[in-house]
Amino acid sequence: MDGLEMLREQGVDGTLIRQVGEFRREHAVAEEVRDRVLEPALPFFGREILEMAIAALLQGENLLLTGAKATGKNILAENLAWLFGRPAYNISFHVNIGSAELIGTDTFVDNHVELRKGSIYRCAQYGGFGILDEINMAKNDAVSVLHATLDFRREIDVPGYDRISLDDAARFIGTMNYGYAGTRELNEALVSRFLVIDMPPQNEETLMLILCRLFPDAKRESLKQFAGLFLDLQQKSGNGEISTKALDLRGIIAALKTVRCGLPPKKAVEMGIVNKCFDLFERDIVSDVVMTRIPEKWGREDIFM
Ligand SMILES: Nc1ncnc2c1ncn2[C@@H]1O[C@H](COP(=O)(O)OP(=O)(O)OP(=O)(O)O)[C@@H](O)[C@H]1O
Ligand SMILES: [Mg+2]
The missing domain is CATH 1.10.150 (DNA polymerase; domain 1)
Incomplete structure (x- = not known):
C-alpha cells in the first residue's frame, strides 16, 4: 500500500491527499537513501490529526507533537515521513547528543581531514524528515543547532562549520511528553519555530x-x-x-x-x-x-x- 490509500480510507480531505501526491512527484529521493523510506508497522488512526499535520507540512512548516504517553506521537511522525515519501532520520535527544552528532565531526580519511556528517546534516541534504524525539530533553549545545536548523531561512549556520542549505523537502517533527517525571519545558524561542499539535488521549x-x-x-x-x-x-x-x-x-x-x-x-x-x-x-x-x-x-x- 502506498499510504495515500490509508488516508482515503480514513476520509481525509481529498485536496490534501492530492497535494501529498504532488509533493511526492516533485521531490525525488536519492538512490543512496531509498532504504530510509520505510513503511511503519501500523497506520496512524485519527483523521483530524492527520489533516492538521499534513496541511502544516505541505506549507513547509515544522511540527511539534506534544502529549501524554502512548498517544501515538512517534507512530504519527513515522507515518508522515512515509506518506510524503521521504527518508526518515530518527534523532533521540534523551541521550547526550550535541553538535558533533547532529552536524558532524572532523575525521581523518586517507591522510586528510573530512567531515563525517551528522544526522541533521544528512537530513537537510537529502530532504529527509527529521524526527526529533523527546526534543525537550536537548542539551544546550544541541539546542543551538536546533535553533539554526529550524530557522525560517532554511540555512544552518553553526559557528565553526560550513553553512548548510536545507533541501526543499526537508521537514522536522519534534515529539515531547509532559507526563514523565524529569521532563523539561521547551524554551519559547524553539517552540515558536513549530506548529504544535496536542495529541488527544486515547478513546x-x-x-x-x-x-x-x-x-x-x-x-x-x-x-x-x-x-x-x-x-x-x-x-x-x-x-x-x-x-x-x-x-x-x-x-x-x-x-x-x-x-x-x-x-x-x-x-x-x-x-x-x-x-x-x-x-x-x-x-x-x-x-x-x-x-x-x-x-x-x-x-x-x-x-x-
Ligand atoms: N492513533 C494511533 N494510531 C495507531 N497507533 C497508535 C495510535 N496511538 C497509539 N498507537 C500505538 O501505541 C503505541 C505507542 O505509540 P507511540 O510510541 O507512537 O506513542 P508516543 O506518544 O510516542 O509515546 P511515548 O510518549 O511513550 O514516547 C504504538 O504501538 C502505536 O502503534
Ligand atoms: Mg514517543
Whole structure:
C-alpha cells in the first residue's frame, strides 16, 4: 500500500491527499537513501490529526507533537515521513547528543581531514524528515543547532562549520511528553519555530482499530476488555491515582502477543503492565483494575479464535 490509500480510507480531505501526491512527484529521493523510506508497522488512526499535520507540512512548516504517553506521537511522525515519501532520520535527544552528532565531526580519511556528517546534516541534504524525539530533553549545545536548523531561512549556520542549505523537502517533527517525571519545558524561542499539535488521549474507537488491526485472529469482545483496561488506567492516571508507568499500550500489545503464543492472559498482563509499577501501593491499584477486566481463569482460547 502506498499510504495515500490509508488516508482515503480514513476520509481525509481529498485536496490534501492530492497535494501529498504532488509533493511526492516533485521531490525525488536519492538512490543512496531509498532504504530510509520505510513503511511503519501500523497506520496512524485519527483523521483530524492527520489533516492538521499534513496541511502544516505541505506549507513547509515544522511540527511539534506534544502529549501524554502512548498517544501515538512517534507512530504519527513515522507515518508522515512515509506518506510524503521521504527518508526518515530518527534523532533521540534523551541521550547526550550535541553538535558533533547532529552536524558532524572532523575525521581523518586517507591522510586528510573530512567531515563525517551528522544526522541533521544528512537530513537537510537529502530532504529527509527529521524526527526529533523527546526534543525537550536537548542539551544546550544541541539546542543551538536546533535553533539554526529550524530557522525560517532554511540555512544552518553553526559557528565553526560550513553553512548548510536545507533541501526543499526537508521537514522536522519534534515529539515531547509532559507526563514523565524529569521532563523539561521547551524554551519559547524553539517552540515558536513549530506548529504544535496536542495529541488527544486515547478513546475506545482508536484503541479497537489498533488492536483489531494487530490481532485480526482475536475475538472482538475480548479485545474490548483490553481496550477497556487501557482506558481505566488512563483515567486513573489522569486523576492522579497512579503514575503513567502502567499506562503502556506497547505493554498491552506485547502481552497479547505472548498470549497468542500460549501464555495465560493473567501472566501476560503482569509482565506487560502490572510489573511496571515498582511502588507496591500503586501495583495493588493496577492489579485490581486488571482483575475486573481480565478474568483470572481466562486462557488463550478465551481471546484467540
Ligand atoms: N492513533 C494511533 N494510531 C495507531 N497507533 C497508535 C495510535 N496511538 C497509539 N498507537 C500505538 O501505541 C503505541 C505507542 O505509540 P507511540 O510510541 O507512537 O506513542 P508516543 O506518544 O510516542 O509515546 P511515548 O510518549 O511513550 O514516547 C504504538 O504501538 C502505536 O502503534
Ligand atoms: Mg514517543
